[in-house]
Amino acid sequence: MGQEQDKRFITPRSKDPSQWYTDVILQAELADYSPVRGCQVYRPYGFAIWENIKRLLNDRIIATGHENCYFPLFIPKSLLDKEAAHVEGFAPEVAWVTHGGGKLLDEPLAIRPTSEVIIGVMWAKWLQSYRDLPYLHNQWANVVRWEKATRPFLRTLEFLWQEGHTAHRTEQEARDETARMLEQYRQLACDDLAMHVLAGIKSDSEKFAGAVETWGIEALMPDGKALQSGTSHYLGQNFAKAYDIKFLDEDNTERFVWTTSWGVSHRIMGGMLMIHGDDKGLILPPLAAPIHVVIVPIVKDEDRGTVLEKCQAVASALRRVEYAGVKLGVKVDDREGLRPGFKFAYWELRGVPLRIEIGPRDIAEGVCVVADRLSGAKRKLNVDYATSALDSESVRLSLEELQAALYARSQAEVMGRIYEVGSLDEFKQVIAEGRGFALAPWDGTVQTEMMVKELTSATTRCLLPTPPGDNVKCLFSGAPAKHMAYFAASY
Amino acid sequence: MGQEQDKRFITPRSKDPSQWYTDVILQAELADYSPVRGCQVYRPYGFAIWENIKRLLNDRIIATGHENCYFPLFIPKSLLDKEAAHVEGFAPEVAWVTHGGGKLLDEPLAIRPTSEVIIGVMWAKWLQSYRDLPYLHNQWANVVRWEKATRPFLRTLEFLWQEGHTAHRTEQEARDETARMLEQYRQLACDDLAMHVLAGIKSDSEKFAGAVETWGIEALMPDGKALQSGTSHYLGQNFAKAYDIKFLDEDNTERFVWTTSWGVSHRIMGGMLMIHGDDKGLILPPLAAPIHVVIVPIVKDEDRGTVLEKCQAVASALRRVEYAGVKLGVKVDDREGLRPGFKFAYWELRGVPLRIEIGPRDIAEGVCVVADRLSGAKRKLNVDYATSALDSESVRLSLEELQAALYARSQAEVMGRIYEVGSLDEFKQVIAEGRGFALAPWDGTVQTEMMVKELTSATTRCLLPTPPGDNVKCLFSGAPAKHMAYFAASY
Numbered sequence: 001m002g003q004e005q006d007k008r009f010i011t012p013r014s015k016d017p018s019q020w021y022t023d024v025i026l027q028a029e030l031a032d033y034s035p036v037r038g039c040q041v042y043r044p045y046g047f048a049i050w051e052n053i054k055r056l057l058n059d060r061i062i063a064t065g066h067e068n069c070y071f072p073l074f075i076p077k078s079l080l081d082k083e084a085a086h087v088e089g090f091a092p093e094v095a096w097v098t099h100g101g102g103k104l105l106d107e108p109l110a111i112r113p114t115s116e117v118i119i120g121v122m123w124a125k126w127l128q129s130y131r132d133l134p135y136l137h138n139q140w141a142n143v144v145r146w147e148k149a150t151r152p153f154l155r156t157l158e159f160l161w162q163e164g165h166t167a168h169r170t171e172q173e174a175r176d177e178t179a180r181m182l183e184q185y186r187q188l189a190c191d192d193l194a195m196h197v198l199a200g201i202k203s204d205s206e207k208f209a210g211a212v213e214t215w216g217i218e219a220l221m222p223d224g225k226a227l228q229s230g231t232s233h234y235l236g237q238n239f240a241k242a243y244d245i246k247f248l249d250e251d252n253t254e255r256f257v258w259t260t261s262w263g264v265s266h267r268i269m270g271g272m273l274m275i276h277g278d279d280k281g282l283i284l285p286p287l288a289a290p291i292h293v294v295i296v297p298i299v300k301d302e303d304r305g306t307v308l309e310k311c312q313a314v315a316s317a318l319r320r321v322e323y324a325g326v327k328l329g330v331k332v333d334d335r336e337g338l339r340p341g342f343k344f345a346y347w348e349l350r351g352v353p354l355r356i357e358i359g360p361r362d363i364a365e366g367v368c369v370v371a372d373r374l375s376g377a378k379r380k381l382n383v384d385y386a387t388s389a390l391d392s393e394s395v396r397l398s399l400e401e402l403q404a405a406l407y408a409r410s411q412a413e414v415m416g417r418i419y420e421v422g423s424l425d426e427f428k429q430v431i432a433e434g435r436g437f438a439l440a441p442w443d444g445t446v447q448t449e450m451m452v453k454e455l456t457s458a459t460t461r462c463l464l465p466t467p468p469g470d471n472v473k474c475l476f477s478g479a480p481a482k483h484m485a486y487f488a489a490s491y
Numbered sequence: 492m493g494q495e496q497d498k499r500f501i502t503p504r505s506k507d508p509s510q511w512y513t514d515v516i517l518q519a520e521l522a523d524y525s526p527v528r529g530c531q532v533y534r535p536y537g538f539a540i541w542e543n544i545k546r547l548l549n550d551r552i553i554a555t556g557h558e559n560c561y562f563p564l565f566i567p568k569s570l571l572d573k574e575a576a577h578v579e580g581f582a583p584e585v586a587w588v589t590h591g592g593g594k595l596l597d598e599p600l601a602i603r604p605t606s607e608v609i610i611g612v613m614w615a616k617w618l619q620s621y622r623d624l625p626y627l628h629n630q631w632a633n634v635v636r637w638e639k640a641t642r643p644f645l646r647t648l649e650f651l652w653q654e655g656h657t658a659h660r661t662e663q664e665a666r667d668e669t670a671r672m673l674e675q676y677r678q679l680a681c682d683d684l685a686m687h688v689l690a691g692i693k694s695d696s697e698k699f700a701g702a703v704e705t706w707g708i709e710a711l712m713p714d715g716k717a718l719q720s721g722t723s724h725y726l727g728q729n730f731a732k733a734y735d736i737k738f739l740d741e742d743n744t745e746r747f748v749w750t751t752s753w754g755v756s757h758r759i760m761g762g763m764l765m766i767h768g769d770d771k772g773l774i775l776p777p778l779a780a781p782i783h784v785v786i787v788p789i790v791k792d793e794d795r796g797t798v799l800e801k802c803q804a805v806a807s808a809l810r811r812v813e814y815a816g817v818k819l820g821v822k823v824d825d826r827e828g829l830r831p832g833f834k835f836a837y838w839e840l841r842g843v844p845l846r847i848e849i850g851p852r853d854i855a856e857g858v859c860v861v862a863d864r865l866s867g868a869k870r871k872l873n874v875d876y877a878t879s880a881l882d883s884e885s886v887r888l889s890l891e892e893l894q895a896a897l898y899a900r901s902q903a904e905v906m907g908r909i910y911e912v913g914s915l916d917e918f919k920q921v922i923a924e925g926r927g928f929a930l931a932p933w934d935g936t937v938q939t940e941m942m943v944k945e946l947t948s949a950t951t952r953c954l955l956p957t958p959p960g961d962n963v964k965c966l967f968s969g970a971p972a973k974h975m976a977y978f979a980a981s982y
Contacts, residue, residue, distance in 0.1 A: 146592030
């Protein structure tokens, strides 16, 4: 990894979290801009974080009975055109391949913006009997949507994601699946990535093109904007009817299946990075961190050999420790010619949860210093340098505590930034000042949503499950309120 | 998984291995054709095999010091055009995106056929000092090449692969890296996938577009055709000069880097599937098998409950067993209404290495029957059905033996099908009869290669490291021989 960051300036997070985000992403070498507009490069450290998120989510997807598979990148135009709402929603964002093998193609091929269509076509081919159901498929893939404004991880033309697609015999099964995967996403955000999220159904105008219902998880960024971080769609029989996905039921009647789809992209990684950090840089939740512990030798040149050897021995001991099902990632920063203070800043920028410092005096005392990235607190840990034995349980515990503390902080932050507003003025103020979510009674109409958006830039993010009382009026139209809705500006 | 295969017919492998391959791929539900010409769908069982191969290879790539990252799918035309040999080789196979977001693009975007270009451009941006080197990058990605004739896994328009890209300070380091990764590929094929391969340098006409040297591993298919299963390219400074990838060396001089690239695609999976099989279907090397053991209850309806319970208990015990660093994949085939014989055939088709049969009599005797997919041999294994304890070491040993036996068979097959030919007639016969590799002295000219190809359809696959003796003449031209070359028809 390079050493550029000390040449540049990182905007303080406290001053401008949005610019801080871009600065940190680039200078911590997580990602970079490519020569193709809106397409990012994942550099090794950034990709390692994504691979961890991928593993955490994949484990959840497999544990809930799904199977990974892979469908083609291309969708012929004539197939994409079959589901009316779907094509209307996605056509403006599609990238088209028109030439291949030196020739103009007979039919343009869409680069998948999502794969309901191509998967639906294959299901129609495969599916025969109710015994074949449910289909519980998932794929990890790149997709392309021609976005106008882009930002690393949060919105890119090409992005990496998983998309689950399932087909069921009954409506209830499909509805249950939609809820099950929304809950997995909520747990991924809260339990794995330490990001508190609101989970709920989206309004009709915010739903997926072709869905009957879209459910989502919404995170809150430091600037008060919401980030849609995962969605789970109940598709009813819309795609089944458009793509003729039928099965012979037990009673010998041919029926259409009920389908769902659900996706989480690298956007959730962007949200995680933006939520956990400070003026020094990132703070990675230990479960998502590729490097859990960095060991920095505190050493003058004459002691270098011995101290490095002890650092490596401690690293080896820690690499045998298991944390949350994986071995600890441990890095010894043995670069020459750099001050310890420089190295501290380097790894703080990169959000490594724990730093261990080892110098000649520590070795003589039989200790090392453990510094916590979140609190900055330092404490001494006994090390038997003859055998490299140390209290690894205490290291693991520190990681668990840091993970829990990050989540608690995030949860408190989100809960503290939900404003149940009583007037339009108050609503406007919450949004204009970037304070967070405004919870308000809404009449359920698109017209009102549009009006609110034009007035304030806020949209409905998700709805409370319980309806408002009988006499509650919409904050905006004065008509009877149909839902209590979370409103926010959003990424 | 469906039950189609008993309705269809699988061409015997002994009769037509090529048709057998297609039949088995489709009927074992590994892959299917999609509505897009030449693009396959990976069904769950096929994708699980690919995920295992991916893991085995990824472990090797990481263990040799490389880092995973991810670069964009698109390459602007103007960038692709910069390395003359590269663009000449790939341009005819490129798929072009010309429209995005409802508009004609200012510049067409190539869908990556390989990523030297886009990675080179980023390296040029990042690289400053010799201290930053080497760059040891790898990505797992989909790429697109507009092929005419396609077959599942062996040649598809879109395919999944890994591509390693490395940049070095010196020529020697880059040459060493090229050799190191070729050796990793050889080990992947031989040690992990039980496919014996020949490894060596390719002739100039067979090398990668833009490379100085291409090294490859060549497998032998049952029909006597070679399958190029992985390549490692020494790129010299060709890409460095085309994309201006320079660094400041220790002596303060600006120098171009030396680069390599190397790739293995899902093609190696196709080769593995084609090599190991019989008239009943696939035989998966245990290291690549998603399911190591299938348990089939031998049961009449009245005993179903007890027997199934015992099967599940044995499965649970086996799932705790580690084999080659992963837990055993164990499936209980508890489908109702199907005869055991049907289930045997179903899992034999899918190449599951071991089958365990458990019936009421076995339970009474305290045994189960273990059948080996390769030899078909059955033996009894003691089981304590009260505690579900069984000799798991013996199961693991059976898997190791099967893996070793498959490789030994493959090695013997390849070695027995290399013909050191003494005459052109003999050469023609070896190729025409699909006997395998013809090893022959060659004058090293493209003209001779072209002539041989027109005459016999065979091409040079790789060269022996040691040159022929001084007086040896080219088998085809009579000119002095420069290399001993393996010739074969190829996929």
